[in-house]
Amino acid sequence: MACNEYDSNITENKNEQNNLTAVLYGIRDLRLEQRPILEPGLNEVLLSIQCVGICGSDVHYLVHGSIGNFVVQKPMVIGHEASGVVVKLGKGVKNLSVGDRVAIEPGVSCRMCQFCKSGKYNLCPDMKFCATPPVDGNLTRYYVHAADFCYKLPKHMTLEEGALLEPLSVGVHACKRGGVKVGCSVLILGAGPIGLVTLATAKAMGASKIFITDLIEFRLNVAKKMGAFKVIKVNRDDSDEKAIENIRTEMNNELPDVTIDCSGFQQTIKMGIELTKSGGVLTIVGMGASHNVELPLFNALSREVDIRGVFRYANDYQDALSLIDSCQVDLKPLITHHFKIEESLEAFCTAETGKGDPIKVMIHCNREL
Numbered sequence: 001m002a003c004n005e006y007d008s009n010i011t012e013n014k015n016e017q018n019n020l021t022a023v024l025y026g027i028r029d030l031r032l033e034q035r036p037i038l039e040p041g042l043n044e045v046l047l048s049i050q051c052v053g054i055c056g057s058d059v060h061y062l063v064h065g066s067i068g069n070f071v072v073q074k075p076m077v078i079g080h081e082a083s084g085v086v087v088k089l090g091k092g093v094k095n096l097s098v099g100d101r102v103a104i105e106p107g108v109s110c111r112m113c114q115f116c117k118s119g120k121y122n123l124c125p126d127m128k129f130c131a132t133p134p135v136d137g138n139l140t141r142y143y144v145h146a147a148d149f150c151y152k153l154p155k156h157m158t159l160e161e162g163a164l165l166e167p168l169s170v171g172v173h174a175c176k177r178g179g180v181k182v183g184c185s186v187l188i189l190g191a192g193p194i195g196l197v198t199l200a201t202a203k204a205m206g207a208s209k210i211f212i213t214d215l216i217e218f219r220l221n222v223a224k225k226m227g228a229f230k231v232i233k234v235n236r237d238d239s240d241e242k243a244i245e246n247i248r249t250e251m252n253n254e255l256p257d258v259t260i261d262c263s264g265f266q267q268t269i270k271m272g273i274e275l276t277k278s279g280g281v282l283t284i285v286g287m288g289a290s291h292n293v294e295l296p297l298f299n300a301l302s303r304e305v306d307i308r309g310v311f312r313y314a315n316d317y318q319d320a321l322s323l324i325d326s327c328q329v330d331l332k333p334l335i336t337h338h339f340k341i342e343e344s345l346e347a348f349c350t351a352e353t354g355k356g357d358p359i360k361v362m363i364h365c366n367r368e369l
Contacts (some may be wrong), residue, residue, distance in 0.1 A: 040090030047084035083162030106130035157347025173313035182206030190262035
């Protein structure tokens with residue numbers, strides 16, 4: 001298995017602080033080590049981290065050491081889908097109290113630039129985003145974060161659901177960018193975790209028909225249970241033209257108003273252009289493609305298909321929380337595997353190889369206080 005190639009130097013040095021932390025040193029070099037417990041600064045809180053989900057980007061950094069221009073050049077704490085319990089307040093914090101259970105929005109912007117002031121803080125050039133080089137993530141027992149990027153969870157919401165607000169926010173942002181609304185039809189390319197939370201969001205926003213594609217039967221079965229109008233199996237060896245024709249046939253030539261590409265490869269982006277209704281919108285969420293791809297732009301231009309990019313999210317965490325709080329979205333079935341922080345290597349192995357049909361792998365760092 002590919003996991004056997006991971007660096008085996010994973011040690012836990014016991015000490016009184018017990019702030020066990022998962023640190024990525026380089027390609028397939030993930031280590032557990034003790035790190036100091038930091039003091040919260042102005043408008044910050046110290047959190048006892050409870051749950052951290054493994055994202056595809058975490059696996060990508062582990063296996064390849066980079067994503068686009070973001071390159072792991074020095075040891076970096078991994079993880080960014082997290083929830084925790086407030087254990088200490090920094091000076092100036094008024095929105096939280098010790099003992100509050102919170103979801104952590106992992107990107108902290110400067111709050112001062114034109115993008116922040118206009119509400120598009122995901123585009124802030126000084127964004128500090130967990131586990132995006134060179135910024136440390138939060139797969140650790142104790143972590144300091146900006147208080148205004150922590151969201152208090154209702155009592156009936158679990159800490160696991162709190163961690164899932166991160167991927168759900170991506171789905172919320174993607175649906176907003178695509179203009180999903182009541183009565184529209186949606187095609188989702190890719191039924192991985194982001195594709196499935198996008199499905200849940202589109203359904204909650206009132207989409208009447210949601211088609212979803214994937215290579216893996218297990219994921220499509222989950223999508224069907226989550227309310228997809230139709231699931232479509234794509235064959236890995238099909239040519240672009242054959243795959244497009246098969247999907248078109250499965251949709252009875254009913255092209256969608258909105259296509260959301262949650263894979264981001266050249267083939268799926270091309271599919272998105274050719275399978276979207278004239279005058280519709282293609283929203284690209286996935287970043288699986290290389291920097292340069294060849295696309296049928298004339299097809300998009302001549303049919304006025306809008307192509308929109310998605311980069312993380314902005315002002316979507318509260319909406320994501322509300323979707324779960326109001327029971328419009330139930331993401332608990334997506335959590336298929338559980339590990340302790342001491343088992344981080346095994347957790348990443350499961351996420352990478354797909355052994356045991358994982359969807360969302362959850363790592364538990366502490367017991368709830």
